[in-house]
Amino acid sequence: GDSVTQTEGLVTLTKGLPVMLNCTYQTTYSPFLFWYVQHLNEAPKLLLKSSTDNKRTEHQGFYATLHKSSSSFHLQKSSVQLSDSALYFCALDSGYNKLTFGKGTVLLVSP
Amino acid sequence: GPKVLQIPSHQIIDMGQMVTLNCDPVSNHLYFYWYKQILGQQMEFLVNFYNGKVMEKSKLFKDQFSVERPDGSYFTLKIQPTALEDSAVYFCASSLGRQSNERLFFGHGTKLSVL
Numbered sequence: 071g072d073s074v075t076q077t078e079g080l081v082t083l084t085k086g087l088p089v090m091l092n093c094t095y096q097t098t099y100s101p102f103l104f105w106y107v108q109h110l111n112e113a114p115k116l117l118l119k120s121s122t123d124n125k126r127t128e129h130q131g132f133y134a135t136l137h138k139s140s141s142s143f144h145l146q147k148s149s150v151q152l153s154d155s156a157l158y159f160c161a162l163d164s165g166y167n168k169l170t171f172g173k174g175t176v177l178l179v180s181p
Numbered sequence: 182g183p184k185v186l187q188i189p190s191h192q193i194i195d196m197g198q199m200v201t202l203n204c205d206p207v208s209n210h211l212y213f214y215w216y217k218q219i220l221g222q223q224m225e226f227l228v229n230f231y232n233g234k235v236m237e238k239s240k241l242f243k244d245q246f247s248v249e250r251p252d253g254s255y256f257t258l259k260i261q262p263t264a265l266e267d268s269a270v271y272f273c274a275s276s277l278g279r280q281s282n283e284r285l286f287f288g289h290g291t292k293l294s295v296l
Contacts, residue, residue: 074223102281113185114224114272114287121281159224163281167212168237171224 072097072164076172083150084180091145091175093134093160102163103136103143108174109156117158118145155179183207187273187288188255195296199261202291204273206256213256214274214285215248217241224272230256231279260293268295 073096083089095101102121108114120127120136120143127134132147143160160172186205194200206213215227228238230248245264250256256275260267270290276283 106287111289113289116284119282164226165281166229166237166279167214167276167281167283167285168226168229168239169216169224169285170226171216173221173223 072099072162072170074160074162074170074172076158076160076175078175079173080176080178082178082180085152086149088148089146089150089154089177091158091160091177093143093145093172095141095143095160095162095170097162097164099165101136101138101141103134104161104163104169105132105134105143105145106159106161106171107156108159114159150177150179152179152181183286185273185275185286185288187271187291189291190289191292191294193294193296194263196265197262199259200263200293202258202260202271202273202293203255204257204275204288206273206275207277207286210275210277210286212276212279212283213248213250214276215258216272216274216287218270218272218290220269227258227271263293263295265295268293 077092104119105117106114107117123138159174161169188203213230216224218224247259272290273288274285
């Protein structure tokens with residue numbers, strides 16, 4: 071079946087530094103990938119999505135590129151802020167909004 | 182922006198009892214979902230629901246689980262009877278359409294503790 075792997079459980083950074091959160095996936099279908107962000111005591115919210123190979127998608131300073139050749143959809147930001155501290159989930163649509171999630175990566179940004 | 186509300190935020194019950202988790206989806210949305218997240222693990226799809234019917238369910242959606250949305254009110258997940266392994270955070274979500282590019286809106290989740 072489909073699967074999503076996020077290798078980092080926790081990433082700690084000082085504000086202003088760049089970040090990359092890893093996401094790889096396995097599927098036999100045409101992939102549609104998502105990044106969701108969940109701030110403390112809030113609902114998960116959609117951050118980015120893509121189904122287009124090798125095309126960068128951006129939102130709120132975050133960006134990701136779907137690479138079908140390597141089955142990856144890594145999340146990046148060039149300069150993290152304190153407000154970026156949150157839980158980030160990578161997810162794969164296994165068909166009609168039936169999402170397969172990764173375990174999530176906690177990003178902690180310090181002053 | 183649009184919000185999905187889940188009531189209650191935390192529910193504690195004894196094993197074997199019935200529990201109903203309530204979800205107030207985005208008002209014009211047509212598709213509804215439940216996801217389950219056990220502590221320390223990823224969120225997993227349980228079920229999706231449209232036009233009064235379950236469309237798809239996963240192997241996690243046991244016979245003790247049921248969903249309904251009577252008369253356009255709350256979208257509910259009922260577990261009867263509950264088991265210890267049902268302890269988890271349950272997230273409700275809704276979307277306007279069913280295609281992959283339709284945005285899912287999630288609620289905050291209901292933490293269910295079965296003792």
